[in-house]
Amino acid sequence: MIDKKQLQLLVGKRIKLLREQKNIPQQDLAAKCNIEKSNFSRLEAGGTNPTIYTLYKIAENLDVSVSELTKID
Amino acid sequence: MIDKKQLQLLVGKRIKLLREQKNIPQQDLAAKCNIEKSNFSRLEAGGTNPTIYTLYKIAENLDVSVSELTKID
DNA sequence: TACTTTTTTATCATTTATGATAACCAATAC
DNA sequence: GTATTGGTTATCATAAATGATAAAAAAGTA
Numbered sequence: 001m002i003d004k005k006q007l008q009l010l011v012g013k014r015i016k017l018l019r020e021q022k023n024i025p026q027q028d029l030a031a032k033c034n035i036e037k038s039n040f041s042r043l044e045a046g047g048t049n050p051t052i053y054t055l056y057k058i059a060e061n062l063d064v065s066v067s068e069l070t071k072i073d
Numbered sequence: 074m075i076d077k078k079q080l081q082l083l084v085g086k087r088i089k090l091l092r093e094q095k096n097i098p099q100q101d102l103a104a105k106c107n108i109e110k111s112n113f114s115r116l117e118a119g120g121t122n123p124t125i126y127t128l129y130k131i132a133e134n135l136d137v138s139v140s141e142l143t144k145i146d
Numbered sequence: 147t148a149c150t151t152t153t154t155t156a157t158c159a160t161t162t163a164t165g166a167t168a169a170c171c172a173a174t175a176c
Numbered sequence: 177g178t179a180t181t182g183g184t185t186a187t188c189a190t191a192a193a194t195g196a197t198a199a200a201a202a203a204g205t206a
Contacts, residue, residue: 001133004126011125025182039164041184048163049124051193052084052143053077060074070125070139098152109195114154121193124163 009046010072011055016044018062018069033057082119083145084128089117091135091142106130 002010019029030040035054042048052066059069075083092102103113108127115121125139132142 007126007129027182036165036167038167038184045184049126051122051124051163052128053080053122054164055125056080066143066145067140070143072139100152109197111154111196112194118154124193127194
């Protein structure tokens, strides 16, 4: 059982990894998801505890499933 | 791209399915996760857009990964 | 019948995710 | 130099997730 902050960090890193693998600038992905770039930055940095819908939008725009996006450890 | 409400319904049903497969009463699982039973009911019914940490706690107490919990369609 | 267990629903307070805006930092290019 | 690009940080408002409590409805059981 990791704590909330650790989970947020892992999720943020996972998103960043997938995004960079596809060479998509943060602000571009944020725009596609209708998320402010500043808020997206905060999210990737593990600064928030995103909702499933936020993760879903990101997953869709990264062309992966939510299940794939949440493969953390 | 499904909408937010549809996503919530799918997630709720997924949780309920896994919980029932393990024969765990809703209130028991809620208690393990430190979530109010009333709020847990609302969540399973698709009434809220849960955060990843909420889903993580549920996944842990269902002995599945978050990735497994979020296998929706 | 009642009794218990499980789930649902409603409501209000509190916390927090997100929206929104602005300013800033670090590269890179012209 | 100064634009431009990509990212960060701070702040405030707003919407919504969650906490918390109570009551009622369903479902099961003797």
